[in-house]
């Protein structure tokens with residue numbers, strides 16, 4: 001096995017277990033229905049405001065800390081060399097449970113805690129992000145009916161504000177659908193526009209394909225050097241959970257990096 005294949009396999013093993021763990025929590029999470037009217041939601045959305053910017057889901061802190069601890073154990077199991085850092089992070093998070101609220105209110109950019117190295121801070125953000133995923137997915141599933149996915153047309157998630165890191169082209173009409181990596185909300189977006197910088201100049205927007213990764217196109221923007229992996233349903237047949245697909249196709253990220261493109265905030269390559 002080449003070194004690249006072994007990196008991809010290790011990442012896949014970790015994420016497959018992580019996603020299964022998050023899914024197992026979906027049935028345990030019970031959130032009160034958002035106490036806002038449909039009209040209020042439409043009004044905020046029409047101004048480009050995300051749902052969490054005016055309504056924070058009420059999350060059970062015990063369940064949240066239970067999942068956080070399980071995620072910490074899982075990371076330590078797969079990355080024993082990080083066990084010491086994970087223990088420190090887990091301790092920090094049990095002392096500061098409000099960090100999850102900060103995460104939602106500050107659009108996911110948490111300040112670096114005192115005494116925390118930047119590498120540890122990255123890991124801390126990863127733990128918080130992954131712990132929040134099933135809670136926000138549950139929340140998003142309650143708000144789906146309020147969101148007109150074909151009318152939002154913005155480059156960030158209407159529920160949580162996260163930037164999409166993945167998209168697909170719908171088989172039936174070829175339309176481009178963006179996928180939120182945090183809460184799994186899907187919405188439509190224009191085909192030839194960069195989701196990172198809004199560039200619409202067609203001559204600086206291109207895509208490449210790799211024979212070994214069937215069904216995938218990687219859209220690159222020569223203006224901001226960002227890229228977005230896209231699954232074309234007309235070219236590929238089956239697919240897994242989008243986050244797992246993201247991991248399975250890490251080879252495309254490697255090629256994009258090599259060509260000088262980046263995925264801002266790419267939280268997958270830990």
Ligand SMILES: [Zn+2]
Nearest residue numbers: 157160180183
């Ligand atoms: Zn989202």
Ligand SMILES: [Zn+2]
Nearest residue numbers: 194197221224
């Ligand atoms: Zn761009």
